[in-house]
Amino acid sequence: MLKSRGLLAAVLAALFLFVAVKTFLNHSTNVENARSSTTIGGAFELTDQDGQQVTEKDLLGQPSVMFFGYMYCPDICPTTLLELTNWLKALGADADKLNTIFVSVDSSRDTPKQMKLYLSSFDPHIRGFTGRVTQIRKVTSEYHVYYKRVQLDGGDYVYDHSALIYLMDQNGRYVGIITPNEHETTAIGKLRGLIK
């Protein structure tokens, strides 16, 4: 009786160990796969709010903060741009050490001229990038940004889009994100960390 109980305990322990090791291995593999398949950031060609051609190379040398959206968005986009404005103010002179960029996913409506006018309502550090449909497809693909045009009744259209703020280092490598509901103190802390 005692012997069989000991055997049962041993079998159970072995089973537990097997499951634990297998779970650990699976997890490690998943993390590894995730890392290799989600390199955020890469090459792009766009036009800035002054009509100048820009590529990823123009951002190298200092860290970048990037947000993707469109100007026909009354909610999250002006909210985020106002938050960025407040955070950049909080950084003071350090705001000069960041590239802060609003990338439009709305190729046909958001022209460089329109973006310049729109961004004049926010912090002057914020630059606006737009481009042709293929160029926007390329940059959003590089940054793993989801966006989808949705037609409304009456001819207007809106976009579903990722509302994350991407933080990239001075070499154009992905560092992290700021989420839409992130606390202001945390967000400013992340920007400060990026500049260091």
Next chain:
Amino acid sequence: MIFLATTRSLTLALLAFAVICAGPAVAQQIKAGDLVLDHAWARATPGGAKVGGAYLTIKNNGTAADKLLGGSSPVAAEVQVHEMAMNNGVMTMRPVEGGLSIPAGQSVTLAPGGYHIMLMQLKAALKQGDKLPVTLQFEKAGKVDVTFDIEGVGASAPPPGQMDQGMPGMKEPMQMKPGQKM
């Protein structure tokens, strides 16, 4: 005669007081049938923007549900009720199909991050400090004229859990001073 003069000055003083109380800082409350509309405000639009968002609280004191269907405004070609939602970091915005329900005995607040009155094809920019006239269309209460106070660009209602700090639409956007320590 002296009594009359005193009464008159008292009336004037009361009138002046009433005018101060009804100043622009206090959002106008509107009653329409069973509905009470309050804290009507809109966001100022960034330069060249063609869309704007307006917000308010609608309370239904009746015993039957009503629906906010949409509306019209002299400054926009189209006025719709939209819902913004976040799913896994993706923002979606859609017209509320069939109208926004205002259940009996309940209050519905339209605020950034949720429901908004979407002003499309704006004919003029919405400027902070100005008023925005909108005629809202309800299923039961019918047409209701509402004047929205225009707040700052990207102005925000307090997030859930911070409601005690102020009513939606009454909060100024947070401004940080350069170099301010966190």
